[in-house]
Amino acid sequence: MNAGTAPAGLTDLSKYIYGATRLGHDGLAQSARVDMALRAMAAGIWFHVSHEYGNALEVLRTAFDADRARVPKMIFKIGFRTVAEVRETVLRDLDALAIEAMDIGQLCLVDGLAEDFSNGGASVDAILQLREEGLVRRFVLEVFPWSSAAALAAIDNGVADRTVDGFIFYLNPLQRFALNPLWHRLRQRGDAIVAMRTVAGNHVHALRDVPGAAWKEYLQQRAVDVAPVFDRAGVPDWSEFCVRFAHSFPEVRATVGSTARSDNFERFVEVANAPIEPLARETLAALEQLAEQWSDAFDRHAAPGSM
Numbered sequence: 001m002n003a004g005t006a007p008a009g010l011t012d013l014s015k016y017i018y019g020a021t022r023l024g025h026d027g028l029a030q031s032a033r034v035d036m037a038l039r040a041m042a043a044g045i046w047f048h049v050s051h052e053y054g055n056a057l058e059v060l061r062t063a064f065d066a067d068r069a070r071v072p073k074m075i076f077k078i079g080f081r082t083v084a085e086v087r088e089t090v091l092r093d094l095d096a097l098a099i100e101a102m103d104i105g106q107l108c109l110v111d112g113l114a115e116d117f118s119n120g121g122a123s124v125d126a127i128l129q130l131r132e133e134g135l136v137r138r139f140v141l142e143v144f145p146w147s148s149a150a151a152l153a154a155i156d157n158g159v160a161d162r163t164v165d166g167f168i169f170y171l172n173p174l175q176r177f178a179l180n181p182l183w184h185r186l187r188q189r190g191d192a193i194v195a196m197r198t199v200a201g202n203h204v205h206a207l208r209d210v211p212g213a214a215w216k217e218y219l220q221q222r223a224v225d226v227a228p229v230f231d232r233a234g235v236p237d238w239s240e241f242c243v244r245f246a247h248s249f250p251e252v253r254a255t256v257g258s259t260a261r262s263d264n265f266e267r268f269v270e271v272a273n274a275p276i277e278p279l280a281r282e283t284l285a286a287l288e289q290l291a292e293q294w295s296d297a298f299d300r301h302a303a304p305g306s307m
């Protein structure tokens with residue numbers, strides 16, 4: 001499945017991956033964001049990056065230039081509508097960070113390109129060419145509720161096995177963006193999963209209680225259901241609960257979370273560096289039951305980009 005010496009199945013990822021979104025938030029001083037990047041680099045963990053996150057690449061470039069020995073392994077979002085655009089995003093991001101290759105390219109495919117790829121069309125070889133050229137070492141496939149059927153098709157017709165080392169999607173106590181049929185297939189096959197948005201954007205109590213904390217109404221409603229499960233679980237804090245939730249699934253290799261705060265960052269690293277205990281069986285069962293219901297009742301009807 002993958003070229004070169006990278007181990008199959010994404011087993012080399014750090015259990016917590018630093019998401020670079022907050023590095024691009026201009027509400028924080030640029031120097032503070034560079035310091036945050038340096039702190040995450042010093043922890044020796046993987047990063048998840050994209051040119052879509054404000055000026056995060058510029059912040060990262062400054063941090064990398066200050067300490068080239070600690071440039072992290074990274075997952076990059078690449079895409080979107082044509083193979084030419086995929087190549088362009090790869091070359092542009094490599095240039096922006098002055099690095100030679102992407103450790104992992106996250107295939108964010110939309111419209112006709114998504115369809116062509118999942119049906120095994122000409123785009124498959126064009127994308128694999130990037131691996132042959134050494135520009136992208138491995139791929140993972142991004143999945144949303146509205147692209148779950150296409151991902152399932154890519155598995156069924158063998159494209160996934162030829163191209164990707166795993167699947168990446170929102171997976172946290174409030175969101176599981178692989179719809180039920182795909183989720184069960186991935187688990188049955190034992191596919192490697194990268195879980196995104198560790199804490200679902202905020203503390204579950206804030207998502208439930210603070211107007212505007214949840215960026216969509218459905219998240220506020222889900223927080224009403226999830227908060228009592230968290231409150232009953234006896235886990236010290238939301239960060240630990242969420243890291244343990246993601247790693248309760250043996251297929252999950254990493255959880256990707258963002259923070260601009262050193263205390264939140266240190267907590268993620270502390271929990272992820274210790275042996276990670278899965279959540280108690282009844283806690284996990286309650287959350288899995290909710291995810292199963294949400295998938296059928298809401299997620300599968302969601303329009304692209306709506307959640």
Ligand SMILES: NC(=O)c1ccc[n+]([C@@H]2O[C@H](COP(=O)([O-])OP(=O)(O)OC[C@H]3O[C@@H](n4cnc5c(N)ncnc54)[C@H](OP(=O)(O)O)[C@@H]3O)[C@@H](O)[C@H]2O)c1
Nearest residue numbers: 019020021048197198199200201202203257258259260264
């Ligand atoms: N399609 C995609 O590829 C895609 C989409 C979304 C996200 N992502 C990736 O996933 C990463 C994380 O996504 P995200 O930032 O949307 O979600 P997230 O990591 O769940 O949420 C980040 C937010 O949670 C706050 N936070 C962290 N720990 C907390 C805690 N214990 N209690 C309360 N708030 C806490 C952070 O605030 P502070 O800064 O104040 O700590 C930050 O505002 C992104 O950086 C990106 O790399 C990828």
